[in-house]
Amino acid sequence: MTAALRMLVLLALRSIVSHKAKSLIVGGILAFGTFLLVLGTALLDSVEKAMADSITGTMVGHLQLYSAKAKDPLSFFGGPGGGGGSEELGSIPDFSAVRAAVERIPNVRAVVPMGRDAAMAVGGNEMDLSLEALRQAVKGGDAGAIRRAAAKVRQLAGFLQGEYKNLAGLSRDREKADRTLADLERANSDAFWADFSADPERALEFLDTRVAGVEGAEQTLFLNYIGTDLDAFQRNFGRFRIVKGTMVPAGHRGFLLNQSFLDERVKNRVARRLDKMRRDLHERGMTIASSKSLQEQVAANARQYGHVLYELGPDDAPKLESELRRLLPDCTGELPRLLECFLTLDDANFEARYDFFYRVVAPMIRLFRVDAGDTLTLRAFTRSGYTRAVNVKVWGTFTFDGLENSMLAGGYNLVDIMSFRDLFGLMTPERRRELESIRAQVGVADVGREDAENALFGSGGALVGEAETGRVEIAAPAPAHPAARAAQDEDRTFDRADLDKGVVVHAAVVLENPAKLYPTMAAVTKAVEPLGLKTVDWRQAAGIVGQLILLIKAVLYGAIVIIFLVALVIINNSMLMATMDRIPEIGTMRAIGAQRRFVLGMYLLETTVLGALASAAGAGLAAIAVALAHRIGIPAWTDTLLFLFGGPRLHPVLGAAQVVTAVVLIAIVSIAATWYPARVATRIAPVTAMQAGE
Amino acid sequence: MSAIVELQGVEKIYPLGKLQVHALRGVDLAIGQGEFTSVAGPSGSGKTTLLNLVGCVDVPTKGTVIVDGRSTASLGDRALTDLRLHRLGFIFQTFNLVAVLDVFQNVEFPLLLKGGLTRKDRAARVDAILDAVGLTGQRRQRPSELSGGQRQRVAVARALVTSPHLVLADEPTANLDSATGRTIVDLMHEMNKKQGTTFIFSTHDARVMERADRVVRIEDGLVVGNGREVPEGSAA
Numbered sequence: 001m002t003a004a005l006r007m008l009v010l011l012a013l014r015s016i017v018s019h020k021a022k023s024l025i026v027g028g029i030l031a032f033g034t035f036l037l038v039l040g041t042a043l044l045d046s047v048e049k050a051m052a053d054s055i056t057g058t059m060v061g062h063l064q065l066y067s068a069k070a071k072d073p074l075s076f077f078g079g080p081g082g083g084g085g086s087e088e089l090g091s092i093p094d095f096s097a098v099r100a101a102v103e104r105i106p107n108v109r110a111v112v113p114m115g116r117d118a119a120m121a122v123g124g125n126e127m128d129l130s131l132e133a134l135r136q137a138v139k140g141g142d143a144g145a146i147r148r149a150a151a152k153v154r155q156l157a158g159f160l161q162g163e164y165k166n167l168a169g170l171s172r173d174r175e176k177a178d179r180t181l182a183d184l185e186r187a188n189s190d191a192f193w194a195d196f197s198a199d200p201e202r203a204l205e206f207l208d209t210r211v212a213g214v215e216g217a218e219q220t221l222f223l224n225y226i227g228t229d230l231d232a233f234q235r236n237f238g239r240f241r242i243v244k245g246t247m248v249p250a251g252h253r254g255f256l257l258n259q260s261f262l263d264e265r266v267k268n269r270v271a272r273r274l275d276k277m278r279r280d281l282h283e284r285g286m287t288i289a290s291s292k293s294l295q296e297q298v299a300a301n302a303r304q305y306g307h308v309l310y311e312l313g314p315d316d317a318p319k320l321e322s323e324l325r326r327l328l329p330d331c332t333g334e335l336p337r338l339l340e341c342f343l344t345l346d347d348a349n350f351e352a353r354y355d356f357f358y359r360v361v362a363p364m365i366r367l368f369r370v371d372a373g374d375t376l377t378l379r380a381f382t383r384s385g386y387t388r389a390v391n392v393k394v395w396g397t398f399t400f401d402g403l404e405n406s407m408l409a410g411g412y413n414l415v416d417i418m419s420f421r422d423l424f425g426l427m428t429p430e431r432r433r434e435l436e437s438i439r440a441q442v443g444v445a446d447v448g449r450e451d452a453e454n455a456l457f458g459s460g461g462a463l464v465g466e467a468e469t470g471r472v473e474i475a476a477p478a479p480a481h482p483a484a485r486a487a488q489d490e491d492r493t494f495d496r497a498d499l500d501k502g503v504v505v506h507a508a509v510v511l512e513n514p515a516k517l518y519p520t521m522a523a524v525t526k527a528v529e530p531l532g533l534k535t536v537d538w539r540q541a542a543g544i545v546g547q548l549i550l551l552i553k554a555v556l557y558g559a560i561v562i563i564f565l566v567a568l569v570i571i572n573n574s575m576l577m578a579t580m581d582r583i584p585e586i587g588t589m590r591a592i593g594a595q596r597r598f599v600l601g602m603y604l605l606e607t608t609v610l611g612a613l614a615s616a617a618g619a620g621l622a623a624i625a626v627a628l629a630h631r632i633g634i635p636a637w638t639d640t641l642l643f644l645f646g647g648p649r650l651h652p653v654l655g656a657a658q659v660v661t662a663v664v665l666i667a668i669v670s671i672a673a674t675w676y677p678a679r680v681a682t683r684i685a686p687v688t689a690m691q692a693g694e
Numbered sequence: 695m696s697a698i699v700e701l702q703g704v705e706k707i708y709p710l711g712k713l714q715v716h717a718l719r720g721v722d723l724a725i726g727q728g729e730f731t732s733v734a735g736p737s738g739s740g741k742t743t744l745l746n747l748v749g750c751v752d753v754p755t756k757g758t759v760i761v762d763g764r765s766t767a768s769l770g771d772r773a774l775t776d777l778r779l780h781r782l783g784f785i786f787q788t789f790n791l792v793a794v795l796d797v798f799q800n801v802e803f804p805l806l807l808k809g810g811l812t813r814k815d816r817a818a819r820v821d822a823i824l825d826a827v828g829l830t831g832q833r834r835q836r837p838s839e840l841s842g843g844q845r846q847r848v849a850v851a852r853a854l855v856t857s858p859h860l861v862l863a864d865e866p867t868a869n870l871d872s873a874t875g876r877t878i879v880d881l882m883h884e885m886n887k888k889q890g891t892t893f894i895f896s897t898h899d900a901r902v903m904e905r906a907d908r909v910v911r912i913e914d915g916l917v918v919g920n921g922r923e924v925p926e927g928s929a930a
Contacts, residue, residue, distance in 0.1 A: 003806055003809075003813060003816070004806045004807070004809065007799070007802075007803070007806045010795070010799070011792075011794060011795070014794030014795065015794055017794075018793065018794050584788075584790060585790075585792055585793065587790075588784075588786070588790040588791075588792070589792070589803075590751075590775065591749070591751055591778065591784050591790075592778065592779070592783075592784055592803070592804050592807070592852070592853075593775055593776070593778050593779025593780070593804055593807045593808070594775070594779075594807055595772060595775050595776075596771065596772075596775075598807065685751070685752075686751040686775075686778070687746050687751040687752050689751070689784070689786060689790055690742060690745070690746055690749075690751065690786065690864055
């Protein structure tokens, strides 16, 4: 038996060698198929693993729980329901019950409460901020502070006057333009500032109403955020890291800005463009000379030098002017012109100018409009349309390791769950207590419907109210002075019970061992169904990004199926033609006593040997390609790829499972493609041996 | 002498489009064990058809063919293949060696199909038969490296290596020069005498026929002579 098998193998090998054209065609197709399959699956599996790590390790967790009555599917990164916090997800009324039910399940490490929403943080333009500083200085009566603030306002008025002179000629409303120009001239005049101390309120009113608007619209930040138990978030999402400032202390309200959001949205626009250009030059090998987009960025920066100019303090402006004159001896003109020259970059001067910007210019301006230590006034619409405002301190900035430059990972900031509940319009124990206190103060009493008329019009004038149970939307009381309100909000603390007992929108489940995701998911689903919740895995919870890998896989597998079908037809035809050539040989074998099964075995073995050699070659080439890609790293050239790759470069790895799967699939395709020619060969009659030559 | 081959009223008809070609029209023949028999006749007379039926590579349309005591009509493909493997040997006009195997492997091939022998035993038998046909020095050569005569010697060795009861040879000398052809017939004759193997071979060559113990003459699908005489005008 072994000897016969050896003979079959020998026949297969010799046949492969002697039928070179057929072997090359069939072997080439099989090797290509294996190469594609091994390389494709290695890349996709690596992407999937990196993406899973990005999604589960940053904010989604391995499972998400939310109301079974939700109108939209949960989607962190966009999806059919809109995503990004705009989905209608309902609520989880008592988070503590969910935690108790889920945390006892084996393999569950933690359940983290969550809710996502968006808010605006409105900030004034540079003139607004300078005027506010002047107003505070006047209120404080500090002569030195008034002088510094006044100098800044006057300098801004001077810069605006210079700018406006150029623009006024283009204005359709010449009269209005002349009036504005006259206002700016006045704000920049010695006479105006000489009289300032005589009647500062009147002067401030003039500046507020006639000058502040010239700079342009106020700057509004739109922030997406996750309201969560910040301590639990930090403990359970391994990529989370504080970059600046500190973590929000336990039991305190607070906001953490995503460093990526800060860099991409909040940072000074000129600095932001310089950073982006540098990344393009260094990481993507672009040049300003050859890239239209880089040239456009250079032009935009040179045009918008005002983002630097208006930020300068009265002491810094002359210093910078002097530094720039030294750096740019050929550039003549005043500071605006010097800044324009400075920001006119090319490949030769970029590095030196970039370095100069961060060494000399950056310390003179506010690089970030909001930063750690500031207080944000967040305004959000509740689900029923009320606007709510909360002052919240920015304790620090954070990032997700490896995803520092990803806007997808930078899409959400973090806020404590209590502030989130306030903004989202969810009833909190604290809010309930506050409401009860207000009711007590104003003498609110519950009055039955039958007594309502008397209560309103006839018996004592008591104000009638009706308390709701469960989720209640509360209109925010009009805030007092922002600073006072900020202090009030920031000082509020909460205890563990407040955090646990309240309402949340959804919850992340973090597992000990992600390999047991689906058995654990089944157990979690069983546990939360009685609480009216449903469970989704990280892929579904991520929304469109989570599904992306499935789409790419479907495309790859579709392509491979098509290639294999084509291969099947080509191999089948090649083998059939080879069979026609081998009729005398097979007829002779049959005549001298070879059974049909011997011929079948000979064919299948021949293809199996060819398939094994080809798939070894294909897998070997793929392994080399994967090893090279692992060493060099495949660059993530888009933000989505950055997130999918879990960092700036993907370092794919090849697993034994991918090779085994490919080899088995190739063997199946080979055998399927050979089956028909082999059956034809078994039907070659032995009598043909008598009819043909060698 | 008991018959190793018996044909009783054998007819063979090949369909050719709408026509029917009667290759054999009722042949009765018996060939005894150890005979060295030649089948002679002009082209298209039915010689090869007769050998195909006796060689169990074809079955009769009518009549009975008994080979080594078994009626071929009653056997399925697997049994016929077994019969060929264990009882018959074939020598083809065009040698029909397996091109991808060397001389030793070509001769060893039927032994491997039969099974039951150790590698050592197989090697001993192959070497002995190669020695007998004078090809010891060529055992590792491929068929393409051999002359026509050497190839036919390999074919003879392959036919005889399983010690068959009956060897069928279809025009074994047709593609050889006369001297080589004679050598091959000598070799077959020697094997017949030494081992008692029955040989049935078709030929046009009168000098080959002369070596036969018996000549079966066929014309138009009928046996017209069945004796020692060499038919006139049969010389190639």
